[in-house]
Every structure is written in structure tokens, then in C-alpha cells.
Amino acid sequence: MSDKQNTHSRGEDSGRQARLQHQLELQSQQIERFLSHHQLSASVTGGAVQPRSIRFDLATPLAQGWERLRGLTHELKSALNVPDIRLSAEDGQLRLHIVRPEEPPVVLLDLLPLLPDLPPITAMLGLAEDGRPILLDFDNPDVTHVLTAGMTGAGKTMLLRTLALSLALKNRQSQLQLLIIDPETAASRKSYAILEPLSFLPHMLAGISYRLEEAVETLEFLRGEMAYRRQQETTTPTIVVLIDKADHLLEAGQRPVSDALTELLQYGAAAGIHLVLSTERPETAVLDNVLRANLPVRLVGQTRTPQEAQAAAGMADTNAQYLLGQGDFLAVVGGAMTHFQAAYISDYDLHLCLEDLHRNRPQPLLARPVSIRPHLMPDAESTAQKPDLPRAFFFDGQAIDLDD
16 A cells, blocks of 8 residues: 555544544533433533444443333434444443434535546535546536436435535635525425434525525526626625425416526526536426426435436436435436445534634634434533533543543
């Protein structure tokens, strides 16, 4: 192995160690805040990181905490968003074992260092089968607007999150600004949990638009901005607009939404405004021929039928109905098709990125926690005060001291 490869490997290991340390710190605080919320006196004193689980050692009066905590394990599992939790008591020590989710095949924060000189306004989407990074360069005149499509579980909303964060990590706010529209539906809770933390990105022009009135207002703002830019002959900063469940938005908003989207898709790219639309129903009539014609880039996840696959890709015989879901995608541009695995960003990695982005800009740190469950995430006071007991986790035989 060359010196350059050795250096990269050491840097990658160091980055993973830092991310693991950050995750353990947040999970420890989540556990302590959960127990405090349920009036259980306990603190995390350490533990061990194992291949399939993380053990958290708790300091608590055993007789007081054992039975009550057993009754709360299901609620704690939901709060931590982990596959499973079990309790054990050994030599008077109460231990919480959290099952670790399976490692995703492609992790965004492992992928980005491979291309330190990523071109401006370029999103990192994932890895092709041959190991090539899949990039989406919005400065390329062939990349005007994007349609991502697939059934539930394909990974569309997570791909939007990856796209937005990869852009934000590599571009200043003066170069790039973001807007997100995520219309409310009966199945909105999951997409809310995925996209809402992005509202803390410093690149966001406004909070995420959930209600129809907010979405229409956002689209009208973009039409006005587009007209102004065309008059002034300017295209900066680039604005990337992510619209999840675009079919629902078109159905609910009808003519005002359809007219605004059509105009933005036809003329927005020339003014530096790019739209990324996501849909579960690519064959729906609300995505008419004019809209489809102005969405030259297609990111296609698993579909139900060959007909859906053809509508999503704009071409036949893609076999998208045989994709595996969970980030297994096809990128279709100019008639060329590339199979790739979308990069994944976990909640803990996203939290770390948000902290770094705000730390490195001339504005205060986050004023509120990044969570749809604010009582479970650390706030400014809890992160400033460490527990009196030293906390050390052991990973691959090495201690990770959270109180350094």
C-alpha cells in the first residue's frame, strides 16, 4: 500500500472514530434525558462498543430502576430509533444493550473525502457498481432539473437528504441556497423525520414548507426571484429546490402549483434555480408532458411495474421493478443508464455535520436541538455540563473517553 493510501486509510479511520465518539455522546445524553423525563435517577458511566451492539453501563439504585426501566424499554427503543434494546444486571451494575443497525453499504461521510476537490454546486449521490462516485453537477447545462421516483422503501427521501447535505458541506451560503417543500399527507411522519433536520442548514432560505399555502408562497417567491434574475442577467447564488411527493403537491395545489412549476422548470435553470422533484407515482397524469420534458435527469428507485419504471426513467427496459429498494437506484441521463447505491447519512452523522457547519460560520450555534423529540436530544445546557462520573467506552480494545 502506498504512503498516500496509508494516509487516506488513517484519515478515514480517524473520521469514523470521531463520528462514533459523537454518536456515543449523543446516545448517552439521550438515555440520561429519557430516564430523567421518567423520573429515574441514573447516569451513563461507560460501556463497550461491540460489532452488533453497544453496551451502556448505568449508575442507578438497582432496586429502584430495574423494574421501571424494563417497562420502558419499548418506549426507549422508539425514542433512540434503534432495532432492539435489552437490559441486564451484573454484580449490581445495570447495563443497557442497544442493537446496532446494519452498516449501510455506502456512507456519505466516508465517500466525500475520496473527492476533496469536488466541483462547485455538485452533489455526491453514491457509488456505481464499478466503484465510481456518482455526481450531479448543477453547473452542467445538461443538468437542469431532476426527477427521482420509486415506490415506498426505494429510498427517495433519504436520497434528497443526501443530495442536500453533500451540497451544503462543499459550498458556502454565498454560492448555494436551498429550499424544501414536503407536502403533508397521511404518510408524512417518516419523511418529516428525514427532512426536518435539514431546516437547520445555514444554506436554507426558509423553513421547510409543509402546508399547501406555504408551498404556493415558496413557488411564487421563486417565480419572482427568477424574473428578477432574468432582468438583472444574474444566476447566483444557485438555488436548489427539493420537492418531495411532488404528485401530491400538484394534485392539492392544482392550477397555481402546476403553472408555477411549469414556468420554473422551463426557465429556472437559466436563472440558476434548479428543481429536484420526487414522486412515488411517476406515471400519474399530473406529471404532464411539459413537466416531464423539462426533467432530463432521472434517478429511479425500485418500482412496482415495468410501466412505472418506464414512466420514471423516460425509457423502456430499465428493469427498475427488480431493484432492491433501500437506496438501490438507476441514474438516467441523455439515454445513458448507470446503476448505483445511494449514499446514506445517519441522524448522528447529520447532527455532527450541522454542528460543524454552524461552528465554522460567523453566527451563533444552534439555538435548539435537531430532533422531532426535543426532550431526547442535547440542548446547549446539557452539552455544556458533563456528568461527574468519568465515561469511557471500549472499542476494538481502545478506550474512547467521552469526557476529553
